[in-house]
Amino acid sequence: MMARPDENSRAQVLALCGGIGGAKLALGLYRTLAPGHLTVAVNTGDDFTHLGLHVSPDIDTVAYTLAGLNDTERGWGLAGESWHFMEALGRLGGETWFQLGDHDLATHVLRTQRLAAGETLSQVTAALAARLGLHGRLLPMSDDPVRTLVDTDEGRLAFQNYFVAQRCRPRVTAISFAGAKEAKVQEDVLALLADGTLAAIVICPSNPYLSVDPMLAIPGLRAALKASPAPVIAVSPIVAGKAVKGPTAKIMEELGLPVSSRAVAEHYGDLLDGFILDDSDAVETARLGVPTVATRTLMETLEDRERLARSVLNFASGLRRHG
Template sequence: MTRVTLLAGGVGGAKMAEGLAALPDVTLTVIGNIADDDEFHGLWVSPDIDTLTYSLAGLIDRSQGWGVADEGHRALEVLFRLGQDCWMSLGDRDFGLHIWRTMRRGRGDRPSLIAQDAARALGVGPRIVLPTDDRVQTRVRADAGWLSFQEYFVREKCAPEIRELRFDGIDSARPTPEALAAITGADLLVLAPSNPLVSIAPILGINGITEAFRAAKAPKLAVSPFIAGKVVKGPADRMMAALGMRADALGVAERYAGLIDLLVIDAQDADLRDPITALGMRAECRPILMRDQADKQRLAGELLELAQVTA
């Protein structure tokens, strides 16, 4: 069995996790992003961890890429009638998980244990690991001031021009032993095709995570979230451009230079292979668009093949 550790956030990360989880000879651990977490209606919500959990449990709403399939919103309707601000869409069954998580956190249970118990109860096979049990939250500065990530992403629909990013709490956050063990014990380390700025950076920014990643002897691969200068889903292209970075596969390579051995890019970005290689990593072209489970599993299998060459 090949022990694969995937660092992931968002829909692209969940799709990559599904592909790797489907391979028969892989033991998968996913270190998920927790910097999108926030409180709504008195409940602690973990959007990226829940997307991973629902995806790997086969419960995800495929049409939107998040939330539970065949979901109702009666609880949200009541909250709206009671005068609550309901721009964050939370389904009825989704509320059940948030209530349970908040109850557990209120008792003082470790967030890592809560996430593992939720995954187990919903039938998830791979391990879902948190990078830290401490609170780390993404903040976005626009012209009107600072916003939480969910305010920017959901309420404002990514419309404001980004001027600055920060991760509140990251300087004092401690890595979980599970995350460090998953990195040091891996046979293959993969950075998912997730937003490098707000999905991967908050994981690598936890004290000790990047150091452990660099020191690990396993091959280190990343999959670009860009195809021909556009992201499949999410605001990574607009965010990177607004912050003065290249918004393409080469921009991703620049972010990960010195950290990975190989970047998997789409065939439409073949012209970027040489400048990516000049940064000190290999670049390999593969079809990276994951439209269905067959695409996810094919790409995951190709990552394992590339890892053997890299090793």
Template sequence: MITVLAGGTGSVKLVRGLASVSKEITAVCNVGDNIWLYGLYVCPDIDTITYGLAGLLDQKRGWGIRGDTFSFIRQMEAMGQPAWFALGDRDLATHVYRTEMLRRKKSLTEITGAITEMLGVGQKILPATDDEVETVISTPKGAMHLQEFWVKNGARPAVTGVTFRGADSARPTRQVVDAIRNSEKIIMAPANPVSSIGPMLAIPGVRRELERAREKVIAVSPIIGGGPVSGPAAKYMNALGLEVSPAGVARYYKDVAGSLVIARTDSKMAGRIELLGMKVETTDIMMKGRRGEARLAMYLAGMARN
């Protein structure tokens, strides 16, 4: 069994690739992006992984449901309500269902399992915790929920800090602990290390389990050369005093990952990373199309068997 710590768009590609080469995949998903909007509990990273495995994901946008319509959000805008977070109409049904089940005292883990079953997803998708964790971005304009920073403000403000509200008191579920303990390998997807993987590492119980399992944890760098493949990772890493490079990623992960997979073009950094006590593997980490996803997945699955 392979467990993947998953965040956003880089994660769904790898999870989908791994699902194409192995039947026993568990995705443990970031919940720091979750947000209450319009009275609904929205879980962007969980839903992106779910839609990706269900074959519903909008590939162009990298989120939401392919071919969705947006009548709801346009009507909200016409009524003078905030419309910066574009929920699609079909996507909206997921959030309505989730929120209703939360009101019925179902856990986020139970709800996620029900949604994946309804959508025909065979792989396990687990929230990292059933407790609420919120990624907060500190800026000169004030503290913002990650979605406000990234979506509403287009990641334009300078970043002075990143915190994970609620993480200190959050607890991993028994399912997450079992997945980490029972997996042959744990793979940290090439997601934003600070905002996608960081909220999970900030949960003490998750970090403790990963530290114990460190030798079987394989991280994939989301940085090639001096910049991220996509997203605002550079701003977040700079705010935490991390070098924006695979070596900076290694420093962030060194206590919880025994190996780091980097791009071949970054092989010159291998020595610096090895000084942190991590093994280094080099390969083509770009996932272009389904073939690219499957190729990297097969490479990592091979590492898992060794």
């Protein structure tokens, strides 16, 4: 059952999103807003070619989450997945460090086939969303390749090697985005930012450094976000000095940053018109220099996701655009 519509349910909203953590809020927005009123622009810096297949982990995580098909216990992939392909691959001596479930594998095979036939990643993603029955728009941040690289005390690593193969163990010294300077922002994202229909732009509580920065590294996106008449609101991924999911806190420490919501807000800087942090960090609200709301940001249940989405929309409706 969808959440009961409120006065903000007809708003047009653009969400910038990474994988698991950001997808939780994206789901709340998806269920709270009227059908067709949410557009999610997704990080593709995590994309890579594996076993000859084009894998888009964040796109798939968001798509499966919005469709209600994600594995909520494991946190990634499809519910009810089987692993016969990986077992057979292992017996043959193939690479098994990156797990591809049997059902999930079909997504990657079809994506690779359609890209090879000349379709853009946007076209392939739209087709996936349609087949899953989604009523919102799901867009890659760009149709051009951008790849996140992590400099560590063990050398430079491609993102999936750092994140999955090395389990985020090496110490991070810098992060860069190969191809970002040459990439173009996905055209529908730019059009939406320019057409004046948006009520809010939401930076989901994804890793700022690994999931949001790849988007902001593409020339023109930050400027388009700032030029849009819609307020930009970020939700902090930090709760009481810890990351809810993933290596955000570890990376912040290794980069010499305080593990705090304030540091996240300062990282986004003048891009923001509003900031939402957890109740446990409410003491920071007076020090951020931007309108701030403290609420429960931990999303353990579906109701939590919808409640936070409503808080974001209500906050946005009362904000004045920077300028």
